[in-house]
Amino acid sequence: MDKELYLPRIAILKNKMDETPDTSTFTFILPEGGNLNHIPGQCLQLTVFGYGEAPISITSSPTQKDYFQLCVRNVGNVTSALHRLDIGDKVGIRGPWGNGFPIDRLKGKNAVFVAGGLGLAPLRSLINYIVDKRDDYGKVWILSGARTPKDHLFRSEWNRWNSIDGFEVLTTVDRADDTWNGNVGVVGSLLYKTDIQVENTMAFICGPPIMFRFVTIDLKKLGFADDVIISTLERHMKCGVGKCGHCNVGSKYVCVDGPVFTYEEMKKQPEAL
Amino acid sequence: MRVLYKKELFSFIERLKESYRVVAPVKKDAEYVFDDIEDAEDVILEYPTTILSAKEFFFPQKEVILEYDLGETIQLKSTPEVEEICLIGLHPCDIHALLRFDEAYLTFKPDPFYEARRKNSLIIGVYCTKPNEFCFCGSMGTDTIKEGYDLMLIDDGEKYGVEIGSKEGEELVNSINLFKDEEEIKKPRLKGFVREVDTDKLPEIMMKEYDNKIWNYFGERCLGCGKCVFICPTCYCYNVVEDTDIEFNSGKRERFWDGCVLTDFAAVAGGGNFRADRTSRLKQRILHKFSYYPERYGNFGCTGCGRCINVCPSDIDCTRIINMIRG
Ligand SMILES: Cc1cc2nc3c(=O)[nH]c(=O)nc-3n(C[C@H](O)[C@H](O)[C@H](O)COP(=O)(O)OP(=O)(O)OC[C@H]3O[C@@H](n4cnc5c(N)ncnc54)[C@H](O)[C@@H]3O)c2cc1C
Numbered sequence: 058m059d060k061e062l063y064l065p066r067i068a069i070l071k072n073k074m075d076e077t078p079d080t081s082t083f084t085f086i087l088p089e090g091g092n093l094n095h096i097p098g099q100c101l102q103l104t105v106f107g108y109g110e111a112p113i114s115i116t117s118s119p120t121q122k123d124y125f126q127l128c129v130r131n132v133g134n135v136t137s138a139l140h141r142l143d144i145g146d147k148v149g150i151r152g153p154w155g156n157g158f159p160i161d162r163l164k165g166k167n168a169v170f171v172a173g174g175l176g177l178a179p180l181r182s183l184i185n186y187i188v189d190k191r192d193d194y195g196k197v198w199i200l201s202g203a204r205t206p207k208d209h210l211f212r213s214e215w216n217r218w219n220s221i222d223g224f225e226v227l228t229t230v231d232r233a234d235d236t237w238n239g240n241v242g243v244v245g246s247l248l249y250k251t252d253i254q255v256e257n258t259m260a261f262i263c264g265p266p267i268m269f270r271f272v273t274i275d276l277k278k279l280g281f282a283d284d285v286i287i288s289t290l291e292r293h294m295k296c297g298v299g300k301c302g303h304c305n306v307g308s309k310y311v312c313v314d315g316p317v318f319t320y321e322e323m324k325k326q327p328e329a330l
Numbered sequence: 331m332r333v334l335y336k337k338e339l340f341s342f343i344e345r346l347k348e349s350y351r352v353v354a355p356v357k358k359d360a361e362y363v364f365d366d367i368e369d370a371e372d373v374i375l376e377y378p379t380t381i382l383s384a385k386e387f388f389f390p391q392k393e394v395i396l397e398y399d400l401g402e403t404i405q406l407k408s409t410p411e412v413e414e415i416c417l418i419g420l421h422p423c424d425i426h427a428l429l430r431f432d433e434a435y436l437t438f439k440p441d442p443f444y445e446a447r448r449k450n451s452l453i454i455g456v457y458c459t460k461p462n463e464f465c466f467c468g469s470m471g472t473d474t475i476k477e478g479y480d481l482m483l484i485d486d487g488e489k490y491g492v493e494i495g496s497k498e499g500e501e502l503v504n505s506i507n508l509f510k511d512e513e514e515i516k517k518p519r520l521k522g523f524v525r526e527v528d529t530d531k532l533p534e535i536m537m538k539e540y541d542n543k544i545w546n547y548f549g550e551r552c553l554g555c556g557k558c559v560f561i562c563p564t565c566y567c568y569n570v571v572e573d574t575d576i577e578f579n580s581g582k583r584e585r586f587w588d589g590c591v592l593t594d595f596a597a598v599a600g601g602g603n604f605r606a607d608r609t610s611r612l613k614q615r616i617l618h619k620f621s622y623y624p625e626r627y628g629n630f631g632c633t634g635c636g637r638c639i640n641v642c643p644s645d646i647d648c649t650r651i652i653n654m655i656r657g
């Protein structure tokens with residue numbers, strides 16, 4: 058595989074589901090069958106032929122054996138080309154790469170997920186992994202915030218998650234409209250709306266950098282230690298394999314050493330926070 | 331010790347040309363560059379330093395890393411095209427630079443393009459005899475060399491002493507009857523450096539002074555022109571562009587030299603830039619060489635070749651930054 062570091066594999070677009078006006082979940086299959094065998098939290102380099110590559114987190118769980126999913130916001134060249142593809146079209150993928158979430162460290166522990174907007178995409182991979190390996194993990198809190206009700210991702214899964222024993226889903230928006238009678242306010246405020254057990258719990262935060270900063274302050278207040286506060290770093294990426302230098306943060310490369318880092322690790326690298 | 335008389339050098343190069351693409355320093359206007367050798371008499375082995383480093387022969391300024399045809403089945407190709415190359419006349423600092431490049435490109439997920447070129451190369455170095463005013467290899471420990479070459483030449487007036495560094499080097503010396511057995515010739519010891527830095531605990535000291543105002547003083551003068559990273563023998567960063575034919579039937583992906591001092595290096599979609607100001611970009615260049623790279627790979631990412639100091643239109647000098655920060 059490494060001999061072909063820059064050679065993408067082919068994947069075929071099987072299904073496309075709109076989540077929000079600018080974000081959709083794309084389901085792909087591999088021509089040879091099977092899935093990517095990824096670790097939740099890993100990402101891949103997606104090629105839309107003719108347009109280029111973009112790093113995208115894998116949002117499906119590796120427990121889904123026949124397909125994988127990417128949840129992508131249309132922001133530019135490659136991502137808009139992806140949104141224009143038809144079912145049956147082919148894309149290229151390199152990866153999965155990066156470290157992924159610490160699923161072994163999490164064994165036997167509880168998990169609190171704090172997502173801002175698109176941040177729920179990488180977290181969903183781990184959430185659904187826990188759903189399928191329920192006995193290995195403890196309680197789960199899913200806190201998700203979005204700008205408006207229309208911007209919430211994976212709404213179709215909220216009920217399913219909430220109905221699982223030991224799972225609790227809490228959601229909020231920055232600005233409500235008439236379709237919304239739930240919480241209004243920043244996602245961090247949800248941490249105080251339920252009894253989150255701090256002991257034996259790891260926190261996973263994904264969202265814009267500013268949200269990470271505020272949520273971390275809340276988590277520290279609640280008593281979470283730096284090494285159980287876990288997040289992902291997003292950087293410009295060109296190669297995904299520790300060569301092009303674009304994702305360099307201190308002595309780390311986000312593409313190969315990350316994208317998942319503990320707050321403790323981030324504090325050691327200049328420019329990480 | 332094996333020796334090669336200088337009057338035999340041309341014959342030696344002619345012999346090499348039978349099996350290799352031969353590259354060596356030649357004079358171009360008032361300066362020196364590594365170039366393909368048509369005529370063995372153009373080779374100059376006594377030179378201060380070349381303008382450009384030798385990295386382009388392993389990591390070209392631009393190269394295709396993927397080609398594709400979008401027919402019924404998609405055809406993909408990502409194969410390096412390489413030729414046997416012999417580089418003659420590299421100074422110890424530039425051989426160290428290749429070893430640094432190897433650390434970055436071969437120790438983890440080897441880069442197939444770079445790897446193929448490195449494997450098909452023969453390195454015949456020459457000990458430098460006279461540093462120029464920009465060199466500080468004496469401080470970086472790169473003024474002499476123990477590995478990374480096939481042969482190493484030691485200038486001794488009318489002849490070169492030949493150090494053998496590899497099996498290929500030994501076979502080469504044995505297969506060409508131009509080499510004689512004579513007395514040991516000592517390696518030169520470089521003296522007279524104008525520039526010096528103290529590398530003791532340097533990675534830690536640089537990090538401790540992360541917020542020092544000195545960074546702004548230099549950062550504000552940096553033009554972001556990128557000359558320093560392009561001529562640097564150890565800078566390996568690149569960017570990628572996609573190029574297709576007008577009907578989207580086929581295309582290619584090319585990588586080309588990029589550098590952290592350029593404005594958009596850390597920019598992301600939606601207008602964000604993780605290094606929006608010049609100071610943060612210059613800091614990345616210097617800290618990557620003297621703190622981050624050593625923390626990751628164990629050696630300094632700088633060989634003290636001095637090229638970046640020579641070339642900078644704003645007189646930004648990493649030795650001066652280091653010395654001011656060390657106080
Ligand atoms: C680890 C990681 C995981 C990601 N996961 C997702 C995901 O699950 N869903 C999703 O929608 N987006 C995700 N992104 C962001 C996504 O990569 C960018 O939105 C995308 O690269 C934009 O490409 P473009 O060509 O459409 O935009 P353009 O603006 O046209 O891109 C310009 C160039 O900048 C680069 N670039 C721009 N923004 C980014 C960025 N944020 N990160 C890296 N490179 C960038 C692109 O490679 C491209 O070459 C992730 C980014 C990273 C680093």
Ligand code: SF4
Pocket residue numbers: 551552553554555556557558559591612641642643644645646
């Ligand atoms: S050569 Fe000098 S001015 Fe140009 S980018 Fe480098 S440090 Fe800045």
Ligand code: SF4
Pocket residue numbers: 558561562563564565619631632633634635636637638639648
């Ligand atoms: S940073 Fe400057 S002195 Fe150091 S290796 Fe690069 S060009 Fe040479």
Ligand code: SF4
Pocket residue numbers: 302305559562564565566567588589590591614615616618619
């Ligand atoms: S990060 Fe900057 S200094 Fe380091 S190799 Fe890349 S361009 Fe050179």
Ligand code: FES
Pocket residue numbers: 293294295296297298299300301302303304305310311312313
């Ligand atoms: S994306 Fe190229 S080094 Fe990380």
